[in-house]
Amino acid sequence: MPxxxxxxxxxxxxxxxxxLLIDCGEGTQLAxxxxxxxxxxxxxxxxxxxxxxxxxxxxxxxxxxxxxxxxKPLFIYGPPGIRSIVQxxxxxxxxxxxxxxxCELNIKDNNxxxxxxxxxxxxxxxxxxxxxxxxxxxxxxxxxRAGKFDANRAKLKNIPIKYWSRLQKGExxxxxxxxxxxxxxxxxxxxxxxxxxxxxxRPIPDIAQFAQxxxxxICEGMYGDDEKLQSAIEKKHMLFSEAAKLAKNAxxxxxxxxxxxxxxxxxxEYIPKIKNIFPNIIAGDNGMKKEINFIxx
Amino acid sequence: MPxxxxxxxxxxxxxxxxxLLIDCGEGTQLAxxxxxxxxxxxxxxxxxxxxxxxxxxxxxxxxxxxxxxxxKPLFIYGPPGIRSIVQxxxxxxxxxxxxxxxCELNIKDNNxxxxxxxxxxxxxxxxxxxxxxxxxxxxxxxxxRAGKFDANRAKLKNIPIKYWSRLQKGExxxxxxxxxxxxxxxxxxxxxxxxxxxxxxRPIPDIAQFAQxxxxxICEGMYGDDEKLQSAIEKKHMLFSEAAKLAKNAxxxxxxxxxxxxxxxxxxEYIPKIKNIFPNIIAGDNGMKKEINFIxx
Numbered sequence: 001m002p003x004x005x006x007x008x009x010x011x012x013x014x015x016x017x018x019x020l021l022i023d024c025g026e027g028t029q030l031a032x033x034x035x036x037x038x039x040x041x042x043x044x045x046x047x048x049x050x051x052x053x054x055x056x057x058x059x060x061x062x063x064x065x066x067x068x069x070x071x072k073p074l075f076i077y078g079p080p081g082i083r084s085i086v087q088x089x090x091x092x093x094x095x096x097x098x099x100x101x102x103c104e105l106n107i108k109d110n111n112x113x114x115x116x117x118x119x120x121x122x123x124x125x126x127x128x129x130x131x132x133x134x135x136x137x138x139x140x141x142x143x144x145r146a147g148k149f150d151a152n153r154a155k156l157k158n159i160p161i162k163y164w165s166r167l168q169k170g171e172x173x174x175x176x177x178x179x180x181x182x183x184x185x186x187x188x189x190x191x192x193x194x195x196x197x198x199x200x201x202r203p204i205p206d207i208a209q210f211a212q213x214x215x216x217x218i219c220e221g222m223y224g225d226d227e228k229l230q231s232a233i234e235k236k237h238m239l240f241s242e243a244a245k246l247a248k249n250a251x252x253x254x255x256x257x258x259x260x261x262x263x264x265x266x267x268x269e270y271i272p273k274i275k276n277i278f279p280n281i282i283a284g285d286n287g288m289k290k291e292i293n294f295i296x297x
Numbered sequence: 298m299p300x301x302x303x304x305x306x307x308x309x310x311x312x313x314x315x316x317l318l319i320d321c322g323e324g325t326q327l328a329x330x331x332x333x334x335x336x337x338x339x340x341x342x343x344x345x346x347x348x349x350x351x352x353x354x355x356x357x358x359x360x361x362x363x364x365x366x367x368x369k370p371l372f373i374y375g376p377p378g379i380r381s382i383v384q385x386x387x388x389x390x391x392x393x394x395x396x397x398x399x400c401e402l403n404i405k406d407n408n409x410x411x412x413x414x415x416x417x418x419x420x421x422x423x424x425x426x427x428x429x430x431x432x433x434x435x436x437x438x439x440x441x442r443a444g445k446f447d448a449n450r451a452k453l454k455n456i457p458i459k460y461w462s463r464l465q466k467g468e469x470x471x472x473x474x475x476x477x478x479x480x481x482x483x484x485x486x487x488x489x490x491x492x493x494x495x496x497x498x499r500p501i502p503d504i505a506q507f508a509q510x511x512x513x514x515i516c517e518g519m520y521g522d523d524e525k526l527q528s529a530i531e532k533k534h535m536l537f538s539e540a541a542k543l544a545k546n547a548x549x550x551x552x553x554x555x556x557x558x559x560x561x562x563x564x565x566e567y568i569p570k571i572k573n574i575f576p577n578i579i580a581g582d583n584g585m586k587k588e589i590n591f592i593x594x
Contacts, residue, residue: 027299
């Protein structure tokens, strides 16, 4: 349930003028506004599952996006059933000034399944079916990074300079009988950026595989107290310590905990105890932000 | 749209252990929680119309009521179409532990139409069709008060004392050939309590008639500045001064303004100017409360 002092869990990924939102509970639009971000650039919304704390804010958000003069289409992704849920919730949305396209994902593979978001093609998204009371997905957002452009190789192959940037962007160039491939001029792919968002699930081992080497792993932690294990199992949620173990096994750079039970007054108090499982752990809080950049090797 | 510092407009009427809510936008459940009121006693929800700022909070509220251990049925009333809207919004509500009954009102009479709420029979509700962009109702809540019990008349008629309280409550008593009517022992009805809630409309004259002699008249005021009349007309809303004129014509005791445009930073600044139209006017604010009691004449 939404609390005055704690927004519901969601993630906004901003990349190159695009915004991608994962989950939208009651009040998420307030959280976005408080960050000082606009609404117009929200190109896509992904839903993990259909519990109200993750989706009830959708109609209000779509209307607010409408008030921001967006006219470009917006894409919504989620588990099977998303189309009728969006239709139901949006009965109160009247005529939005932009198109909303809804894509039902049907994830079966235990290793996650890859797809692209229609209007943010640079981002590669993976979805994994996790273990909650209803069908629920974790999402990984991958921004790949091509290899370094080797001007010497381009010169040796007599590739006209006007094609260099297109090759760098991954395009194959055909010109007067010549065919140049990006791999002719690019080094081996460099490390990209990976962010994994995983909430409302038991800590199944697939998650560690799925989140492997994430720069940022945002994971639910329902209870700080290990004695609440039985409740966590019944409600299909996690202990903080279980999230820390996943982070360790996934060898992520950083773990942010979120989605606390209302019974957890101060998540901070449990952090020191689990730092021995995984050291780089942060108790998520309202409006937490992080800028992640490519690292030059 | 919901703002961090301003909740969306709604009214909670609490009477004799019952709660009746009018409108429920995104965040209304937070406003209720902040008042320190529980959720279990919410017996009925009335909707003025289906714009998201008045109804988008319904699924979240119903779930929170479910978490409060309510098992008694809850009744929802609203304009035609309410049934399918509630059905659509509640696709994310799963199995609530109580029944939800939805009653479609179809108000045609210009003087308002009276109905009773199934589980709060003491309250008499009137609905009036007002003038908004979509079908919208104003509501009046009337708590009637019977005349004073006249013990001397009851004694003269030899009515056994055991029947006095039932007669006082309006019951007709039949016993061994005798029939006693409440009017045999009650004085003429005394002044009750009337509260009128009117938002999202132009100031049509019917409203003044409908709100006549209200103890409290809660009315929208979209713009404080009279120069915004054209916007008010286009958007089918009111100026503060138009609400004040309605209050004057309706001879209400007190007017509370609400439903300000986000462009109105400080509603207070416009109040002095309109006090000459109607003096007892208050700019509504988050969590405003008033206890209204019967007045002994």
